[in-house]
Amino acid sequence: MSDTLPDLRTMSGVLFDLDGVLTPTAEVHMRAWQAVFDEVFDRWGIEPAYTDDDYFAYVDGKKRYDGVASLLRSRNVEIPWGAVDDPPEAETICGIGNRKNAAFSASLRAEGIAPYPGSLALLEQLRDAGIRMGVVSSSKNAEEVLGSAGLRDFFEVVVDGVVAERDALASKPSADMFAAGATALGIDVVTGAAVEDAVAGVASASAAGFATVVGVDRGAGPDVLRASGATCIVDDLARLLPTSTSETA
Template sequence: MPRESLPDLTAYDAVLFDLDGVLTPTADVHMHAWKTMFEELFLAWGIEPPYVESDYFDYLDGKKRYDGVASLLRSRDVELPWGDPSDPPEADTVCGIGNRKNEVFARVLRAEGIAPYPGSVALLDKLDAAGVPVAVVSSSKNAEEVLTVAGLRERIPVLMDGVVAERESLPSKPAPDVFVVAARMVGVDPARSAAVEDAHSGVQSASAGGFGLVVGVDRGAGADALIALGADVVVQDLAEFV
């Protein structure tokens, strides 16, 4: 979309951003963490066939962490007790293995680091200069650490992540609750605010929440699909708003 035809985000009362795929390229770290964890697990348990890259897209991508674990193990004819989200990472349960992946994710993140998208940082700079409040609305329980490692945590005064959503018993995207409650935390009306998302479920969530503008960032989800699900405009990179 030509830059001159894009809406001015500084005209909104606040801008709420998803994290993975919008501010940071975190998907690569998640893929690496899943691969590392399952390769170690399959080797230790003698599970065949070995983990391959397509397993991520077939069984893990877009699913809640524990559902993804159960789905992938089932593909290898392995059934485990579900357990409880409080299970320690060494527990041989679906939840335990899911929590093990979280530890590997943190290990990979600390070892390799992560840099935010330059265009996203430039937009944050522009909004900050204009005095427009921002927030992050992420399903991830790792959002706090991702923002810290990426050097963005101090720039995000309001964080609605998987930890807060679980504590408040909020349903995950595509339900609108996390975006609506985050707007309330910022102190703004969704109808006068903008939301920025790259995922189908996130666009649906912001649209259902009644946001005045829903921006889709096409990192592979498809512009037509994002529009169909409720995005008002779609860009390839947030630098287009700067």
């Protein structure tokens, strides 16, 4: 596998994950999940304690409820799934997921969000080159985050958690979401590119057939991103700018 970085201006189109790729909202998500799972684990006596490693292994990149179920299953805990309109205090998968979403939304409204500078620079360059772009995010907050960060106008399509629920798309690492993104954007996966920081997202893009899958290492680790299907690794999207002289993270 080559680590020579692709020139995304030569692609038919590019699909980006959002949290941790374009904006540092992954950090906001991580804090919200930590607060919710710390409370749940303490109240239910679940061990071992929740850690950042759990976030990357079981939650990152997946649809919200799938992440809750995956994490609890790792501790041999099974609870009712519930319904998407469960109140945040409900002791169900959906209730816990909605509790986390309330914490995330409150933080986003209070603090706002700005894009990573390197990511913004790359988007501007690709826009100026006429490259078609879309977002593929498991989050149901993608539209709100894109609007808050001033990024929405860069993208023709957004395939997010809302779309996934509406169209019954399986959660990453299934190919469904990136395949749907490619179809919506009207690009060929062989000549397009996907950019992801989550292990599940990299696996999703690879499963969808993308020949170019850029792994962005924000904490998952380069080895696990490669093993999941990343064709190259960077630690900042600024490294994908043609003026960058660095080829690997």
